Amino acid sequence: MLRRRLLHHARRRHHSSSSASAASVPLSTPAFAVFGANTGVGKTLVSAGLAAALLSSPSPLVSSVAYLKPLQTGYPADSDARFVFSRAPALLRASSSPRATRLVASCRTLFPSPAVGAEAEPLHESPEKVLTYGGDGSEETKVLACRTVYAWREPVSPHLAAEREGMAAEDDEVRGCVEQWLLEECVAEGGEVWKLLETAGGVASPGASGTLQCDLYRPFRLPAVLVGDGRLGGISSTLSAYETLMLRGYDVSAVILEDRNLSNDKFLLSYLRNRVHVLTLPQIPEDPSDDLTDWFSESSSVFNFLKDALQSFHSRRIERLNSMQRKSKDLLWWPFTQHNLVPQDSVTVIDSRCGENFSTFKIKDNKMMLVPQFDACASWWTQGPDSNLQIELARDMGYAAARYGHVMFPENVHEPALHSAEVLLGGVGKGWASRVYYSDNGSTAIEIALKMAFRKFSLDHGILSESEKNIKNERNILLKVLALNGSYHGDTLGAMEAQAPSAYTSFLQQPWYSGRGLFLDPPTVYIKNESYNICLPQSMQHDPHDLGFSSQAEVFCKTRDNSSVADLYLSYIKQQLSEFSLSSNSEHLAALIIEPVIQGAGGMVMIDPLFQRVLVTECKSRKIPVIFDEVFTGFWRLGVESASELLGCLPDIACYAKLMTGGIIPLAATLATEEVFESFKSDSKLTALLHGHSYTAHAMGCTAALKAIKWYRDPSTNLNLVTDHMKLKELWDGALVMQLSSLPNVKRVVSLGTLCAIELKAEGSDAGYASVYSSSLVQKLRKEDDIYIRPLGNVIYLMCGPCTPRDSCTRQLLKLTMSEFISSNFVE
């Protein structure tokens, strides 16, 4: 029956994805993965010895051990499951149990390859053995269930066997079977149930699809038992295997290796600084006719120690996970969070991340679980990696830290800083930028951009004299920015001053904020009832017929430059600028700063691209430097590498962060034209741009940027790129989006690139940033639908990475569409 279920499961997930999908892991049954430093180091001996030690354990009582060998080659001659099945009972018998024990042991192989043929049958459906032994008190029943999932005949690596014998086992199928096995309830009489998964070959041996063992099982992140190598050279292979597991985010619970009189264990323990148990087993007899009875008997104390070590590892893990909500409430201070409004049990405990999914600790139906949650806010809009890119980035982070650590930047150069500057200037900066100024985050990138713009403006407009770069008439000069209402550029004061007043800028939040800008009301674009509409600000009036579109392409079409709407925009802008200059002669609009196309923190609002294009053109004609804040929009967030491609015009200065490093590490860059750069040159240090941060252009950040930017752009790694490589295919199903836009509770929808945002209808205090209107929906999505949503007031959104498979997006979108909260007028 299990076989049928697994088969069904495997077939259902028949699409093969090279990127790891999410997986649930129950924590009430301890589960460990047995990895090998190499092939032939004795993984199966360890599995068998450990299974026997567990089944013999009086305290805590273990009533059941489930052993899984997902991939077996050399079958039926070799069968690790059969070995465990046939040895563990004998070992158990040898152990002294005060009570009579009835052991129900079974061994099954689910999918033998066709090449295995009939020969396998007796083995692959071997019957249960029932053994009774021990004292004559009350009888207790224990279970040992050994399974092989896929078995191939040739004794080679599974990827070769799969190819040669014509039985594939795609990653999702294998993972589906493992997940099913982990979730499966075992018959257990009061005692603990343990699960042991034995991998194939070494830690980095390929599975059937070619995915490495360590990568294949990564979504489960089972604690590892690493079977090391006790021979000459074994220190090296054991440490390297350990590091390969570290580079996949595994925790190694114990290292166990054969003692070959080389004291490899002592060395390993010392090198690993006692962070992990290192155990030794007696030397394994080389005589193949030895049935190992004596060896197992000699080893039993080691396996008991191992069992204790794993039990204690497991309880400490559970204890940590259980205490984290409470401790976080006691010690942490979260940004943007009213702590009074966060009950302890609504704190999300994140155990790890794999690609687009968190693995979160939850108690579901009274059971502790690790449950995947789709990170629908892309962790504050930073995330790019699928699980493959995450592994590549992790390895690169280790490399960059080992090669450079951090090295300071002024007057220096190192390869990551130089090469990432090259790919920035050849990508988002192509056609306009010639300099890269690194900093730490979006906010600092903006402060730097403003300083650049102000200097350029001051020189162009005679506020500073070119010869001396001295200020000519300081007293009455106030430089301001031209910006749009609803804009947001970061939380440091300088960035804040460039945005319109909002909840973030009140005296309560930032007593020093004054808002040094002229803030225009922009026209916005949205989808409602399956059509695209422009919403004009109150101050503009126009024939509504010109304000609807049947497709997004029309909205972005450059022919609109000649429309009457373009004239409307231009006259509005000109009027605003002339009103400003009339009202003050000591104030200057010294920079235009906009988020191109989408205002993020302002509520995922799409600004009419025509309006921004007209505005940019007008500012350029007045020699007002133009800053694009691409911190949110850059690097494919909106489906193209730079949102300036959508706008069809270029800035003088632009800021990047978030997705730039793949979302793995903070780094920002302000790009500028050579003319802007020139305005800081002179013979005095005092005219240089005196702004920097300790970690400017740190090697790890630049290395991540280099890898991520290339990864997104490369059609061999980013399968979402459409053939001309200049944009992503549609990720959010158009039909579903249109359907959403027609739901009664939905006010508007914006869907572009990796973003799909929905504004819910809300009135009064339910609208706006402080609104907790959507919080019950958010809690439901987090708790029941396993989507990690974080709303912007009454705006909820889904966000994926540039490489996220479309079907994953569709799954999330369907959950949202089916939500009662959204689809009905009835508010919970």
Add this chain to the structure above:
Amino acid sequence: MLRRRLLHHARRRHHSSSSASAASVPLSTPAFAVFGANTGVGKTLVSAGLAAALLSSPSPLVSSVAYLKPLQTGYPADSDARFVFSRAPALLRASSSPRATRLVASCRTLFPSPAVGAEAEPLHESPEKVLTYGGDGSEETKVLACRTVYAWREPVSPHLAAEREGMAAEDDEVRGCVEQWLLEECVAEGGEVWKLLETAGGVASPGASGTLQCDLYRPFRLPAVLVGDGRLGGISSTLSAYETLMLRGYDVSAVILEDRNLSNDKFLLSYLRNRVHVLTLPQIPEDPSDDLTDWFSESSSVFNFLKDALQSFHSRRIERLNSMQRKSKDLLWWPFTQHNLVPQDSVTVIDSRCGENFSTFKIKDNKMMLVPQFDACASWWTQGPDSNLQIELARDMGYAAARYGHVMFPENVHEPALHSAEVLLGGVGKGWASRVYYSDNGSTAIEIALKMAFRKFSLDHGILSESEKNIKNERNILLKVLALNGSYHGDTLGAMEAQAPSAYTSFLQQPWYSGRGLFLDPPTVYIKNESYNICLPQSMQHDPHDLGFSSQAEVFCKTRDNSSVADLYLSYIKQQLSEFSLSSNSEHLAALIIEPVIQGAGGMVMIDPLFQRVLVTECKSRKIPVIFDEVFTGFWRLGVESASELLGCLPDIACYAKLMTGGIIPLAATLATEEVFESFKSDSKLTALLHGHSYTAHAMGCTAALKAIKWYRDPSTNLNLVTDHMKLKELWDGALVMQLSSLPNVKRVVSLGTLCAIELKAEGSDAGYASVYSSSLVQKLRKEDDIYIRPLGNVIYLMCGPCTPRDSCTRQLLKLTMSEFISSNFVE
């Protein structure tokens, strides 16, 4: 003769250090390190085959190959150097050379262990062989010099052999020999000289001291040739070995492995995404009597390919290094740098870092070299790691990236954020702080601290009403900070507003700066002419007898609280505060912000700790929240974990960054008391602290902080801790510091913890931030003395990490003391 030189060299560096020292590497002679995925995979066959291919190479002509086996065990039965010596000539003969070749081949063993005994002698000083063969045209001479440095008899890992046979080989000795070998000029007739270093065992096999092969040779960072494993399981061990090399910052130039019909090479090439050459060798005969002549002959095309691959790897490397200065001038925009004042050839090309040292690319005496430079500004005061901590951090960075990538923070918790909060609160926050607010850098940590302080002050002083947290009388309220002249808190506008006017804050730099503070003139402390003195600001007058001290301990002594100087300070402070409050009734001093003990960017000025203590006490009594900016001073920078230990008083809020993560990755934290935290609590999101950055509490940063903070504190890893573990021993030799303070060109010296700063005498435009007065000294120190200094105007300083060995500090200090610029009145 070479032996004597090496011997001398090895003995001179007789102190054993567990941390890697710096090393020079010439680049005119290509040098590669041959590493193995395991022992017994054929490293020596590859060395021999490669040596022969190189010596046979017509273009580019190679005239000399030097082969080095630093550590040999199983000697004399096994000798890899002898193998290469005995085989390569035969292989060379087999190759077709158009010209007659005279090959001078030699094989020497420098230090056989006593256990090797007399038996080794004939081998260990084997005579040169001179062979002539090939055509009868003009004769060309080629050289093959094979060396073993240390040889032990037992065929076990060197660390065991060294222990058992009583011949140690400390890391510095081995590295000294390797460096000497790399620098040694080979007899070469026009052609290239190549160097091949063959490691022992696998990549992570221990050397004689127990240091792993990959760690032992890391200071040279020779490009690696990785000899992989072609057997079953070989994909795993090869990939793991590759990852171990990546985790040490090595570049792998090629992977080469035996073909065992498993297509391991194809798999590896595909997994490594064609980033590295993967070559296969024919299967190695297992018959020990086979002299391998046929095998080498079959393999010659592979070795030729390998040779070509390495040659091209080397030329691309040189090309990149050579182009970096020019490219950096074209593309980068450095912070705090007037690009016009940086000639292309003064750009420092940093190839890597190892512990405290950069490895920089230089052309010295017309030769390209990688030269170590002591990073005397600790890369803008961030650096903590010695080479051991760097490796640990690199591995942790890979782990954290693989486990978490980045996960967003509000309402969430993950282990690194929680545990680093625990160590922060149990360390620098002990006794006062209860909450940790993470952010990105010092500047953002300060902006957050100010927001915290202003809220607390506003509630305490009735500016906001507690019930609603609404502002009561917004119109006329201006909150200001109380701060010290010369202070610096970062470059974002909010942080800047809290500092006194300076070159950084002019209209030219930041048109929005207004300086919202009352800035007091602090008394300072310095060493001159071997004594400690207090320099009072002009506004204070006191008997000079009370202003001198014979030791630093006296300066920090708490009994000074009862001195007349304390009274003087208090009355000055009270007077300033009352003058302020008289002059304005709408302005409030809502926070005290100070850098405790040392003002960093202000010129490494020591403020009289008594003054700061009096100031803090006075502010606390007035309910003005106290902020310590410990971005620079935190985490042992001044010899104690927190500078508040030196001051003897505690803040309400404190900011940390820089050293917090060991200097490997940006992260900041603002710590606060529970009272401060409470002032943001209510039932509305609008009163929460609405300040955050995308990467808040990112897992890599928190993981690094956790590791670094514990490392500094642990006497088993930080050997500079004095017995009570609460402070560092004296790192800058007291006698030398006193000597420096008496030099005529020195105005003052400050030496505390990891810092030793010297203000040079300078007048007028030579003084202050814009000064280029010290630039010739700086260039000399960088170019000739290999110390990377970056001055603050006329202040130069040396800075080490908390774990830097004292003798390394002394070496740098001696170079400075001996500098003519400093010791004489004569200015170059």
